[in-house]
Amino acid sequence: MRFKGRSAIITGGGTGIGEATALLLARNGxxxxxxxxxxxxxxxxxxxxxxxxxxxxxxxxxxQSDCAATVETALSEHGRIDILFNNAGIIFSGPSHEVETDRFQQMFDINVKGAFMMCKYAIPHMISAGRGFIVNNSSVLGLKGFAGLSTYSASKGALVQLTRSMALEYADKGLRVNAVCPGGVWTPMFDSYLERAEDADAAQEFMESLHPMGRLADPYEIAEAVLFLCDEKVMFNTGSMLSIDGGIIAK
Ligand SMILES: NC(=O)c1ccc[n+]([C@@H]2O[C@H](COP(=O)([O-])OP(=O)(O)OC[C@H]3O[C@@H](n4cnc5c(N)ncnc54)[C@H](OP(=O)(O)O)[C@@H]3O)[C@@H](O)[C@H]2O)c1
Known part of the structure; x- marks a missing residue:
C-alpha cells in the first residue's frame, strides 16, 4: 500500500495503459x-x-473547461492532487503529405495541448502542497522518427520537451515531472493499428521484430514504470524520459 492516501488523476484511464495504471495505483492504496x-x-x-x-x-x-473541471473534481473528492498521469492520446498513420491539416491539429490538441492544460490546472495545487508527481505518456516515437507516423511522432516529441521544460520550472517547488516512452504495447490503440493494416499478421510480426526483445509490452509493464516515477523514494528524478521499449532506443 505504498500509495495509501495519495490522490491521482489519470487521463485516458478507461482503457489500455491508463486502465492498468489506475488499477495498479488503486491496488496500492x-x-x-x-x-x-x-x-x-x-x-x-x-x-x-x-x-x-x-x-x-x-x-x-x-x-479547456473539461480539464479545469477534472482537476476540480479530484480536489473536491480527494482534497488534494498528488499524481497526474497525462496518458490520453490518439494515433493515426499515413505519409505526411496525405495527412489532413485538421487531423494534425486534432493530434496536437489531444496529445500535447491536453497534457499542457491538465498541468496548467493541477500545478498550482501541487505548488501549494509543496509536492506533486506528473508523468506524461510520450512514446519511443517521441525520441525517434518513424515513416508513416510523423504527426504522432511530432506530438510525442513535443511532449518530451514539455516534460523537460516543466521539470526545470518546478524542480525547486517539490514537483517531479517525468515521462514514460513506451515501445509497442498491447492495447486497443495497437489493436486498431493492426486492424487498419493490409496484412495484420505481417504488421504484427514487423512491429515485434523492431523490438530487440522480439515482443510487445503488456500494459502493466508500463503501469509499473509510472508507479516507479511517482514513488517518494525516487525524489531525485525529474525531467527524465524512461524508455520501456524492449530495447529499441538502445539500438
Ligand atoms: N499502445 C502503444 O503501443 C503505445 C506506445 C507508446 C505510447 N503509447 C501512448 O499511451 C497512451 C495510452 O494509449 P493506449 O496504448 O493505452 O491506447 P488506448 O487504449 O487507445 O488509450 C488511449 C486513451 O486515451 C483516451 N483519449 C483519447 N482522446 C481523448 C481525449 N480527447 N480526451 C480524453 N481522453 C482521450 C481514450 O479514451 P476515450 O476515447 O474514451 O476518450 C483512451 O482511453 C497514449 O498517449 C499513447 O500514445 C501507446
Missing part, C-alpha cells in the same frame, strides 16, 4: 480519478475490482 470521453469505458474500470477507490469524470482533454 491510491484514490484514483479516471478521465476520458467514453463514460462506459470509465465506468467499467471503476467497477472492475471491489474495494478499490476509483471514480470517473467524463473529460475531453482537448477542451
Amino acid at each position: 491510491a484514490r484514483v480519478l479516471v478521465a476520458g470521453r467514453r463514460e462506459e469505458k470509465l465506468k467499467e474500470v471503476c467497477g472492475k475490482e471491489e474495494g478499490l477507490s476509483i471514480e470517473y469524470k467524463v473529460c475531453d482533454v482537448s477542451v
